[in-house]
Amino acid sequence: MFVSRQEQKLKTRQNIINAAFGLLDENRSLSAISLREVAREAGIAPTSFYRHFKDMDELGLTLVDEAGLTLRQLMRQARRRIDSGGGVIDTSVDTFMEFIAANSNVFRLLLREHTGTSAAYRMAVLREIQHFTEELTDYIVARLSVKHQMANLQAEAMVRLVFSAGAEALESDPAQRQQIGDRVKMQLRLVQMGASVFKPK
């Protein structure tokens, strides 16, 4: 009456999703959290879970999608910051590191399931990363007037370096995190400079 059945259902669904994200701390992966645990955390009976998701797998894919969404929002934010002044590399890395600090469980999910035990999750994460790489490629082509193929190679390398550094930053304190950020910025510059002087065969 005050809340329609549909609204209530969506709310419960979101509770489940939030409960799952909450359980994904530094020592739990998707494959290690149980349906009953999620239900408990979400405040519903185990069997009620099935009213919202067919499976834990279905929930897992939903989480990966949500994480990817959050990541894309981050990219947009970074682009805005770049356009309003500040170096591309510095701004991007800073934004990324802030994201990791603020949404550690979200990044952890992507990182972990990228090499995780479910082929479906791995594929889903891979798609998100490729999205990331493609957008960076376009950006490089537009700004640095590098040929597309070269830009793609460069972008892939950069994304790999940033994600790898992100993994390290995930379990570091702010001071170390700063240092990791500085290092990866320099590494990105190496790639960039290398690409600018590259003579294809």
Place this chain on the structure above:
Amino acid sequence: MFVSRQEQKLKTRQNIINAAFGLLDENRSLSAISLREVAREAGIAPTSFYRHFKDMDELGLTLVDEAGLTLRQLMRQARRRIDSGGGVIDTSVDTFMEFIAANSNVFRLLLREHTGTSAAYRMAVLREIQHFTEELTDYIVARLSVKHQMANLQAEAMVRLVFSAGAEALESDPAQRQQIGDRVKMQLRLVQMGASVFKPK
């Protein structure tokens, strides 16, 4: 009589280790294999497991150690091949890719536990990777006469790129693997060239 008790025990222990490695295929991580499963695979009673390891955790750390050992053997092999002719980058990447193809479960273990759910495993893998990076740093300093700090930065970037490419190669067929190898070789050259023209501030 024919076999001493000590010999037999070591043999069983190795059976357990092999059984565990066998279970670590593309859809199982250390945290996802159970003591009983390992025991079943090793052909012993579940409770007999405790005669050899205190825990599944203790077994896990043993596996990480063994994997690291295998990796270091690989490095030595690569160095030998480099010294007997062939480019550093090409030879290293080729060796690495061959390793992944031949010991996929070993590399998968390292890769997965690097971002896995156990802090102890993560630390253990990290140590192995740092070993890798340090040795590469020394190599770069010796061969390319780059300053140590710069060599370390370059080595870290290279290791990250190679591991990341290895992850991708892990679930690809030989044709794709070849392509991944070629791409990462070029990316390593970008880093190398970037480092050679780098003017520190």
Place this chain on the structure above:
DNA sequence: AAACTCAGCTTACAACTGTTCGCTAATTTA
């Protein structure tokens, strides 16, 4: 030969898992 050690076994238990079934109560539709 007798005493000891100990790798491996069987049995047992409590805790947890995913999932089926049928019910209830409230909202929605007719």
Place this chain on the structure above:
DNA sequence: TAAATTAGCGAACAGTTGTAAGCTGAGTTT
């Protein structure tokens, strides 16, 4: 208002897990 839908629940199931307790028999030491 009557009928239909449905989110959520409790009870129950068969299966799995880690681990404790105690026994056996073969290798080892005395």
